[in-house]
Amino acid sequence: MGARASVTLRRLAGYPWRWCLRRADAQFKTDAEGQHVYFPYGILSAGRIAPNEAEYVRLRNAIAWLLVAMPVVVPLLFLWFSLVPIWVYVLTAGPAAAAFWILVGRRTWMRWPASAERLTLRDVDERSPWMYRSAWFLLVLSVVLMVPGLFMAALSGGGEPLVVGLAGAAFFGALALFAWWQIRAVRRVRRGEGS
Numbered sequence: 001m002g003a004r005a006s007v008t009l010r011r012l013a014g015y016p017w018r019w020c021l022r023r024a025d026a027q028f029k030t031d032a033e034g035q036h037v038y039f040p041y042g043i044l045s046a047g048r049i050a051p052n053e054a055e056y057v058r059l060r061n062a063i064a065w066l067l068v069a070m071p072v073v074v075p076l077l078f079l080w081f082s083l084v085p086i087w088v089y090v091l092t093a094g095p096a097a098a099a100f101w102i103l104v105g106r107r108t109w110m111r112w113p114a115s116a117e118r119l120t121l122r123d124v125d126e127r128s129p130w131m132y133r134s135a136w137f138l139l140v141l142s143v144v145l146m147v148p149g150l151f152m153a154a155l156s157g158g159g160e161p162l163v164v165g166l167a168g169a170a171f172f173g174a175l176a177l178f179a180w181w182q183i184r185a186v187r188r189v190r191r192g193e194g195s
Contacts, residue, residue, distance in 0.1 A: 016068065021060065024063035037117045040109055046114060048113070049115045050109075051112060121188075122189050125186055132183065151165070
């Protein structure tokens with residue numbers, strides 16, 4: 001393989017990682033003192049100040065790795081969803097996700113001092129301009145993945161397949177609505193109609 005082809009492959013391989021880092025950047029803001037402030041729930045949450053550069057990089061990379069893992073984890077969850085009774089899924093998936101989130105938080109941002117800074121949509125758009133394009137991608141993907149759930153519910157004849165189909169359609173429908181809200185909000189910000 002030639003040197004040029006090798007460089008091209010490395011660049012292509014690094015594209016998903018760079019995209020995930022850009023998405024992670026949308027949850028951070030630099031305050032007036034030059035400190036990195038993390039917003040665990042985006043514009044809905046108060047900020048936490050990273051105590052040093054190493055802690056900031058550690059959390060930023062962890063968020064990016066979670067995004068990298070999503071294309072593998074989500075299909076596995078839905079496979080598990082189809083193999084176990086729905087009550088087992090409800091009683092285990094939610095608590096497991098919450099426990100994981102708390103574990104990560106306690107090791108990182110939950111220990112950090114609070115900040116008076118607030119995150120705005122304009123900040124997010126400036127830090128991660130790819131958000132607009134990725135919101136369109138999420139919208140299309142969510143609509144496409146919502147269709148099988150609707151078909152499953154329509155053809156199920158009742159029972160657990162109906163619940164599974166409706167749950168899947170509701171989940172991806174909520175994601176589609178969230179993506180559409182993002183698209184509209186960023187459009188307003190770029191037109192100077194909001195912050």
